[in-house]
Structures are given as C-alpha cells and as structure tokens.
Amino acid sequence: MQWESLLSLRRQGDTNKRLRIEQDETRLGFEVDYDRIIFSSAFRSLQDKTQVIPLSKTSFVHTRLTHSLEVSVVGRSLGRAVGKAILEKYPHLKSVHGYHFNDFGAIVAAASLAHDIGNPPFGHSGEKAIGAYFANGNGKRFKKLLSEKEYQDLVDFEGNANGFKILTETKNGVEGGLRLSYATIGAFMKYPKESLPKKPTTHIADKKYGVFQADTSFFKEVAKELELLKRGDAKNCSYSRHPLAFLVEAADDICYTIIDFEDGINLGLIEEEIALEYLINLVRNTIKTEKYNSLTKSSDRLAYLRSLAISTLIGEAVKTFIDNEEVILKGEFSEGLLKKSNYKAQIKDILKISIQKIYKSDEVIEKEIAGYAILESLLDVYSTAVENIMKGEEREYDKLVLAKTDILISENSVYQNMLECCTYISRLTDGKAMQIFQKIKGNV
Structure with a gap:
C-alpha cells in the first residue's frame, strides 16, 4: 500500500480528484470530517449510551460520547506523532503532495470519534x-x-459494520451519509471484511467484520480508491487494514483499559489502594515519585497516574507503529499495536481485574x-x-x-x-x- 493513495481526500459522489496541495488551510478536508461527525445526530445520541454500565444513572461513569471524545484526543496524538515520522521517511508526501503531520492526526481523530457510532x-x-x-x-x-451471508449479518450483528452503514448510507434524501473522506472511512474500518467466513485467520483484521451485505458495493469502492490489499479468495470481500486503523484501535484500547478501570474505582467496584498499585506498575519507569507523594487527595493521585499511563501507552503504540510501518503497509502486521507493548503484562493485569470487578x-x-x-x-x-x-x-x-x-x-x-x-x-x-x-x- 502507498501513503499517497491511503491519504485520499475523495468523498462519495466526487467527479474530480481532491488534491491536498490545493486544500484551504483554514478548513482542511480531514478536519471537515471531524466536524460532520460531531454535528451528526448519530454521534449526539452517544450521550445516552453508557460505556461500561448500561442504564447507569450515576454521574461518575463515562458515556459512549465522552469515551469517543477521549479516544479522538488520544487518536489525534497518535496520528500526529506517526505522521511526523512518516513525512520524515517519505519527504515527497509534503514537498510534492502538500501533506502535513496534522493531517494524520485529523484522520485518526475523526475515525476515532466515530468508532462507536454504530453501537446499539x-x-x-x-x-x-x-x-x-x-x-x-x-x-x-x-x-x-x-x-x-445475509443471515450471518443478523445473527452476528456488528456495531462496526453498522457504523460504516450510518456514516455512508443515503437516507432521508441525504446522499452518501456524512460524505467523509475515503481516508477517514478507511481508518474507521478496523475489520475490512464481510461477516463470512467468520474468523478465517488469527489476523486482527479477521477478529470481527466491518460491512453488511447491503453495503459491500461502496465498501469495495473505498477499498479500491485507497488501494487496500485484497485478502482471502475471490469469492469473499476482505481487505488489509488501512494502516491508520491500527492507531484508531490503539486509541480505543488505551482509553477503555485506563478509563474503564478509573470508572470502576469511582463506582467503588475496585478498591482504590489496589487500583493505584496496578497503575503504578504500568508507569513505574516514568513516575516522578516526589510529585506523586506530594498529592494529598486520592483523586489527584488517580488523575496523575491516569494521565501518565495514557501518555506511556501512546508512546508505546507510536514506537511499535513506526518500527513496523513497512510490514503494516504490506498487510502483514497481524495484531494490535499494544500486543507488542513492553507493558502488555501490566495491561493484561488491569483488564483482568476490570473483567472480574466491573464487567461481571x-x-x-x-x-x-x-x-x-x-x-x-x-x-x-x-x-x-x-x-x-x-x-x-x-x-x-x-x-x-x-x-x-x-x-x-x-x-x-x-x-x-x-x-x-x-x-x-x-x-x-x-x-x-x-x-x-x-x-x-x-x-x-
């Protein structure tokens, strides 16, 4: 895969090619994507869809909306850091095509903002x-x-495929849904395949599916424009991930690992002393002990550790992406970025207690x-x-x-x-x- 194609500004219904070098710097196409998602009714509805505890009336837990906003912030940081490295490696992307590192951040932020938009x-x-x-x-x-395949779409109803539908379908006279750039749609598609065959390989892109049978035609159009690599046999609709989808996934993984854990503490489901110990294990190499010990309120200590943990995992994800960028472009990187993290044992421990104390x-x-x-x-x-x-x-x-x-x-x-x-x-x-x-x- 080539970055020139992967960063396509094309939108559904376009007849002429959109060039980055001709973009209005005050309102870039990728930033327009973010705006359109923010102002959509589907996104606003996330304010009444809880993230951890269904139907919870407490003010302590995150809704799908606040979670999505946080994921977009983390995604933006990931995208900008990766974009800076990509432009240093491929300087023609900037000198010839006009791309900036902020473009990568804007794409990942927009796709991250929409990542839960299809959840029921x-x-x-x-x-x-x-x-x-x-x-x-x-x-x-x-x-x-x-x-x-139609029946499988229903018996294995998937929020990711539903999200693709919501973002792209023509409905109530609105042509092409939100008409997002193909780059943002590509980054949104964590599972660029149809519902069958189910989990044909252990590749992360095969874990779930991302398109209903009703939407495969446009799905293929997006994949063709981005020049995503075809996977599987000719009978099935399956492609390699857009590289930036790995960053969207990492942003989500970082937020739900840390923020769900924090919600569990605030709800009294996880004992605070135990929680702080788990977080300290994650940031042991970067924590400033003197600063931490100077914080007298437990809420301040928790906020400090949360911030440090998110920053630590952002750094890990960026490094893993950059180290494996060529493998990712070949469609051969087969697991989530945090699976390669030096802190995967600590992440596993946090998720284990979250499952025991929160989700169950x-x-x-x-x-x-x-x-x-x-x-x-x-x-x-x-x-x-x-x-x-x-x-x-x-x-x-x-x-x-x-x-x-x-x-x-x-x-x-x-x-x-x-x-x-x-x-x-x-x-x-x-x-x-x-x-x-x-x-x-x-x-x-």
Whole structure:
C-alpha cells in the first residue's frame, strides 16, 4: 500500500480528484470530517449510551460520547506523532503532495470519534441481544428467506459494520451519509471484511467484520480508491487494514483499559489502594515519585497516574507503529499495536481485574439482562409489523408502531427490511429504547 493513495481526500459522489496541495488551510478536508461527525445526530445520541454500565444513572461513569471524545484526543496524538515520522521517511508526501503531520492526526481523530457510532443501546450486550433474536428467538423464522451471508449479518450483528452503514448510507434524501473522506472511512474500518467466513485467520483484521451485505458495493469502492490489499479468495470481500486503523484501535484500547478501570474505582467496584498499585506498575519507569507523594487527595493521585499511563501507552503504540510501518503497509502486521507493548503484562493485569470487578459485577449483569428483554421485545414488534406489511396483512397496530420510525420498507427484500429494523433500533439511546419499550407494554 502507498501513503499517497491511503491519504485520499475523495468523498462519495466526487467527479474530480481532491488534491491536498490545493486544500484551504483554514478548513482542511480531514478536519471537515471531524466536524460532520460531531454535528451528526448519530454521534449526539452517544450521550445516552453508557460505556461500561448500561442504564447507569450515576454521574461518575463515562458515556459512549465522552469515551469517543477521549479516544479522538488520544487518536489525534497518535496520528500526529506517526505522521511526523512518516513525512520524515517519505519527504515527497509534503514537498510534492502538500501533506502535513496534522493531517494524520485529523484522520485518526475523526475515525476515532466515530468508532462507536454504530453501537446499539446497552453496549456490547445490545449487539448480542439483536443477534440472539435472529439466532434463537422469533427472528429465526427469517433464516430460510435469506442467503447465508445475509443471515450471518443478523445473527452476528456488528456495531462496526453498522457504523460504516450510518456514516455512508443515503437516507432521508441525504446522499452518501456524512460524505467523509475515503481516508477517514478507511481508518474507521478496523475489520475490512464481510461477516463470512467468520474468523478465517488469527489476523486482527479477521477478529470481527466491518460491512453488511447491503453495503459491500461502496465498501469495495473505498477499498479500491485507497488501494487496500485484497485478502482471502475471490469469492469473499476482505481487505488489509488501512494502516491508520491500527492507531484508531490503539486509541480505543488505551482509553477503555485506563478509563474503564478509573470508572470502576469511582463506582467503588475496585478498591482504590489496589487500583493505584496496578497503575503504578504500568508507569513505574516514568513516575516522578516526589510529585506523586506530594498529592494529598486520592483523586489527584488517580488523575496523575491516569494521565501518565495514557501518555506511556501512546508512546508505546507510536514506537511499535513506526518500527513496523513497512510490514503494516504490506498487510502483514497481524495484531494490535499494544500486543507488542513492553507493558502488555501490566495491561493484561488491569483488564483482568476490570473483567472480574466491573464487567461481571452484579449491577452490569442485571442491567444487561434488562437490555436483552427490551431489545428483543422491540425487534419482535418492528419485524412483525414489517413482515405483515410485506405479506399484505397489515394491522392497525402495525401502522401505529411504525408511524414514528424512519424504517424504510422494501417490497421484496426481507434482508433489507430486517436490517432496517436492526439499524433503527441501534440508533436508539438507552433511555429512548426504554421509553418505547414501556409504551409497547402499555405503561404510558
């Protein structure tokens, strides 16, 4: 892969090539991407989608929105540092094409900002709830009407693929969704493949999938423009990662490793003394003991260690990327950047206690159970209403439940209709999903 192609400013619908050297320096195309995401309704909805504890009303934990903003800040730092090194290695990118190190930061920041935009209510349990409805619930009745890959899209509903759809689909008269630059879309695509075959290799790009069958045409257009390397056999849609996707992933990994851990402390799920010890182990080589000991409040000590930990891991990720840049461009780098970190043992320890104390806490489990019930109920109501309309057996109730939605019904595609139901529900906030569920149950 070549950086000249990977940094494409092209947008959906463009007829002429956009050149970096001709860009208005006061409003660069990659910065426009960030603005468009920030002002989108899909991004704003993340303020009512919790990051760690579904339906939590406490003010201490991060929402998907605050998490995404933090990931974008870390992503910007990663991109700028890597961009500086890339331009030093390939000076023609600046002298001939006009790229600056800030461009790399802007691309990674925008893609990082959008990285959770496709997540349904109630976090990862929301994804599982949607999939379970089609795999084992009433939605299984549609299996015989779908292709193998279409059915896999539903039973393994994936927030990353849904994010690609939200960012790029034409809907309600808006052509091409947010019309982001192809470079930003490429950096967003952590898993540039369709749902099948599932995990064909141990390569990090095969861990999940990033495009629904409904969106493969544009997906391939983006991959062609960026000149991503084709992977797998000719029958399947699979490409190598855009190199900057590794930085988006690293920014997310850094934030949820450290910030989720901090939330667990603030919620009282992790004992403070134990937590501080784990963080000190991560920053032992860079901590200024005198400064740390001068902090009298535990919250200040925690903030200092958090800042130092994030800075340490940013440095690790940048070094790993630069050391492996040529391998990454060949599509042969097969794991996340932090997996190569000198601090991977400490990261593993932090994640282990987070799983034990936070993700498997009684509060999280109880709220996820509620999320399953809510989403299964909504899916059943909407999919049944759409199914009845397709069969010409529409009830008055079906009209009522669909009246306030933006679900577009296809006359002859069960797959498109079921995907419409899923993506509509995925856009709901935790609170809105609960509100609709209560109304459906008659609790007005």
